[in-house]
Amino acid sequence: MSTQTPIPTTPSTTGLAATRRQLWAALEARDEQAAAAAVLGAHDAGVPAEELLLDVIGPVQARIGAEWAADRIGVAQEHAATAIQDRVVAALAHRTADAPASCLKTGTAPRRVTVACVDGEWHALPARLLAEVLRGRGFLVDYLGAHVPTPHLIAHLHQTGTDVVALSSSLPLRLPTAHAAVTAVQAIGLPVLVGGAAFGPDGRYARLLGADGWAPDARAAARLLAAGPPRPDTARPTTTDDLPHLADQEYTLVTRARTQLVRQVLQGLQDTVPAMTGYTDRQRERTAEDIAHIVDFLGASLYVDDPELFTGFVTWTAGILRARGVPGDALIAALDLLADAQHDFPRARAHLAAGRRALLHVPAPPAPGPRS
Incomplete structure (x- = not known):
């Protein structure tokens, strides 16, 4: 790997920037222990887990994609770095206690959210980051991971007490499949929040396909869900008649x-x-x-x-x-x-x-x- 592509800028402290550099250097060397040490060491020093997830691991993952696009790393290197990132997220999650229910709303039980990638979507890290952010804010989370076929998603929802479903997709070519998943989940009476690059930077495709809510990032999704499950738009058609083309x-x-x-x-x-x-x-x-x-x-x-x-x-x-x-x-x-x-x-x-x-x-x- 080279160091030519800068990590996308985010509002962060000097400490977060240093942690990003340490994590990137560890990924360049394919050194999982050093990657974990960079993130967990920052957590030991007092950096909140949510900041490490969204302001360190997330931006570094974006850099991995940019380096692959520029042909400075190969597919195997990209996969190796992503796998290390996923294990670092797991290590951080295992040492972080779930937030109490009071983080959501005093006197109420935490809401259960099912987080999944749509069928055919293998870019799972954005959904994983959302799941960990929600856990940290007091939600009960079922994280189903990448590539969840819609029938299996619906079967899971029938077996659980889920209040809302959060679907993730990074590739726009999955939009027809995402539409089918949104429609199927709504058909059993559950609201659907969607996110990911597939739905456009302004969420235009989320609205077109009838999702009950859209969020541009994990923090926005957590804020929306903290206010309560999204309410279905009763003025929106519930069939594909809203796609007359x-x-x-x-x-x-x-x-x-x-x-x-x-x-x-x-x-x-x-x-x-x-x-x-x-x-x-x-x-x-x-x-x-x-x-x-x-x-x-x-x-x-x-x-x-x-x-x-x-x-x-x-x-x-x-x-x-x-x-x-x-x-x-x-x-x-x-x-x-x-x-x-x-x-x-x-x-x-x-x-x-x-x-x-x-x-x-x-x-x-x-x-x-x-x-x-």
């Missing part, structure tokens, strides 16, 4: 044709992008994976009918590919080939056109410089 079947048809589209675009790229003639089998496999992600995000943008979701993904992808030495014209060519295959789908073509326009405005790569 789905009637055109474009989302369904595009997602069903995923395998065919990936094969078709990959073949087209091999015919139109000269550099691909020298690709190894592994490079072709990775290209096919990239095309599959483009199709998946096109499907998600069609589901919520928001081209901005797709343009955000393709511009992010352009940066990822550029960091790995992949020419930008390959991505534009892929969008053009997809658009050719969507001649009967006007919404899909409009989203692809928006993505193409966005790529034309992506800044040119900086001049090569020294690497640390």
Whole structure:
């Protein structure tokens, strides 16, 4: 790992900044004991557990993602660092007593919250941080972890006395699955609070998909839940009639044709992008994976009918590919080939056109410089 990407700034003391540096150095060395010592030592020195969770571990996790995106660490290093972070969270949780019920409201029992990631969502650390923050504030928490299939979530809720469900998703391509989970939980009479990058920085997709509440971060979620479980919006439709654009079947048809589209675009790229003639089998496999992600995000943008979701993904992808030495014209060519295959789908073509326009405005790569 390098030290080129700065940790996102947060209002913090000098002590928190020092702890972040110590934790990052330990993760660079894949030294779990040093990582735990940095966090637990700060806790021994009087730093509250919630600050360590949200102002140290959370920002360092964001840095891990930024370093991977810049191609300064590999997937295995990213996974190793994330696994260490998860075990540090567990170590902190095991030595921290739960807050008393009085932290919520005098004279009332703590509310039980089920925290889970939606089906297919493997980025579990944000949900884990929320669960520990809620425990520290006096809630009774059932933390179910990553990738919870909706039927299993509903079965769990039937067996427990949960008052509210908090669902997390980081990837927008999980929005259709999140919608199904929100609807299923509400159908058994429980309110749903959602959070995570998938729902947009302003929670626009949370509202669109009918969630009872949305929070931009763990502290905001804890404040909302401390005021009581979110109340269902009685003015909001309870069926998919609030997504009338789905009637055109474009989302369904595009997602069903995923395998065919990936094969078709990959073949087209091999015919139109000269550099691909020298690709190894592994490079072709990775290209096919990239095309599959483009199709998946096109499907998600069609589901919520928001081209901005797709343009955000393709511009992010352009940066990822550029960091790995992949020419930008390959991505534009892929969008053009997809658009050719969507001649009967006007919404899909409009989203692809928006993505193409966005790529034309992506800044040119900086001049090569020294690497640390």
